[in-house]
Amino acid sequence: MFKQMLRNYDKSLIISVLSLCMIGLVMVYSSSYYTAMVRYGESSSYFFTRQLLFFGVSLVVFLLALLAPYKVYKKLMKIMLLFSLFLLTAVLLFGRTANNAQSWISFGSVGFQPAEFVKLGLIIYLAAIYSKKQSYLSDFVRGVLPTLVVIVTIFCLVAIQPDLGTAMLIVGTSGVMIICSGIRLKHLILLFLLAMASCTILGIFLSEEQLSRFTAAYDPFSDPQGSGYHLINSYIAIAHGGIIGQGLGGSTQKLGFLPEAHTDFISAIIAEEFGFFGIGIVISLLAYIVFRGFFIAIRCKDTFGSLLVIGICGMIGIQSIVNLGAATGLLPITGVPLPFISYGGSSLLLLMMAMGIVINISSFVNMERKKPDMIQKNSSDRSLKLVKNQNKRRAVSRLP
Template sequence: MRKYLSYYIRNFDYALFFDYIFLCLFGLVMIYSSSIMVALVDGKEPDYYYKKQLFNLLVSFFAFAVGAFIPYKHYSRKKIMVFMVGLITILMFWVFFFGFGESGTGSKSWISLFGLMSFQPSELAKLIIILYFAGTFYRKTLNNPTVELNPNNIIYPIIVWIFIIFFVALETDLGAVLIISGIAIGVVAASGIRIRTFFKFFAELVVLGAAVLGFILLIKGDKFLTPNRIGRIKAFINPFEYEQGSGHQVIQGYIAIGSGGLEGVGLGQSVQKLGYLPEPQTDFIMAVIAEELGLMGVAIVLGGLGFIVFKALLIALTTKDPLARMIAAGIASWIAIQTFINLGGLSGLIPLTGVTLPFISYGGSSILVLSFAMGILINISMYEKLEKRKLRGTK
């Protein structure tokens, strides 16, 4: 144990760690700034959301430590993979029968964990897809590196993916469906699969995904195509035509971004958060950042997120371990896709989906699972540094 801790400390990725800490603390400050009016309107203390997120961060730091300490190779063990599939199966049925959501959104994505806290299983599903896909592909080629991956010999990951997509689609959480699908494609792309086989696999995922969503629309179309979602599509096409309705949030976001300029109006000085911008502490928190801290604040956040994606991709491109490559690529895909969907909805590039900004937005489930994933990424980085030291003949 002492030897392991010595290697651990010496090879720890401090740059990645401090970037993660910075983003979490930056998000905490912006949650405090953006949520005061929301808390007062809801009849709560001004720092209600700040304190809740502070508690979420304390729990998340523990999850990060667990992820960073456990050797990532363990996630390819059959018993752990079976446990992950069993856990997400229980949680998906739990949210289907006993889940709840916000009124008006049409989503039912949350469960209550014995009255202690609310949890969103679709967040955990993102990480499980990464670990299960990577572990399965790794085990397929572990004893026989010449085995070529194809859709026929990786049927179990496909079944798990279809199962998760089906139940997340039943929650009508379209943002999570897109992210989970993108993650699966990212892991497959990093598996070493041939390009022709990859496109075949991608086509099959598209067909299967479309079939799942078509079936959901057939049996649950009224809850899937809610007035709120139809309004978001209309607002995406022309938000100013629906300024007093579904386009209101998008337009207020534009005003917030335009008001910030280069340096912003000052921390805590946002006008749009004072009742104009609904739920500014969640998926529209970047609008408040842009207004208060300007383009410089936006660049800082994007730089921090971009550094994590860059480091994960760098590991994926340089490592000789296929398991490390696939997990790192999956985490990079997750953060990059979720960031794009959040900012795309904010800027009007794509319709709003209610997806949070990684590490920055308010939310316990998101920061908890992302922190665990960051721990795993740092564990992979540590082992990569250790392997390079061994090659150089140093410890």
């Protein structure tokens, strides 16, 4: 079984994921060495060293998730959901505040963001529940409403940190899974109307700082030294890069002009140093992972596996759009990192584990598709062997 899985892994996905991680390591160093020197003296590789350590740990987790049968997560989904709720409650009670959000749990010098891992826990929960409820999914009260309660609860726990970007990402990913779960069209329309009404109500309770992000996205020059400062410098970086870029290390915006150059705005630094072609390669790799994932989901005969892949790849796709949209002024700045590229251990660990699950599912899909061919081949081999034995017995019977 293990050897069969090794032969059936989706090598193109593995190469795409590792390629993005390598690009991320290079760009984290390139975009952060100035900030590291300013903050930590002579240690220009501070962020790179930590990201390299995060990548090493994430690679181990990736391999473990790649080898573990994905169906085991279905049995653990209740434990994972309860643990996710526990982590979100713990971060509100004992969490560390960073960038005006109490979203970290620290153990000495090591910290992590529970909301990152909650995203995967919720995806596994929704995939397990919707695969289980296929026979009565048309019943809104029994099939859909209980999961909505869970989604809204997790959304509220993340939003009050406040981390509205991650909270909206959770809702968006859940929405993709609900659409693909097979619920009735009239229920989808009802959920869409409820979502619009909720967004309207939510807008009333947004803080002045959160509202300023919308102004900064669509009219940054109204406050160039305040709320629009990040986006204006992102524009400058992208424009400076042009078609072919300034070359690795050639960015000027990372030299204290563009804040968060190694996290939220790392895509702008890629565009400045490698131009349209460089950022195009990154977007192409991310798009390939997303579309390849949906192709695997379509081929998967197991509803749980199919929804799990859809949730994971939908999360990566939405997160990429939100990050790139913020860097180009198409969407408000939310602090959502660029998958596999931005600095951050929690995000990288989550994404590598999630992609290990996707690749594991793809290997099972490939093995299932090859079974009929193997059965036919074995049947043909047995028939050929039987004919040869019959011919051999006839030849022996003719001997004097």
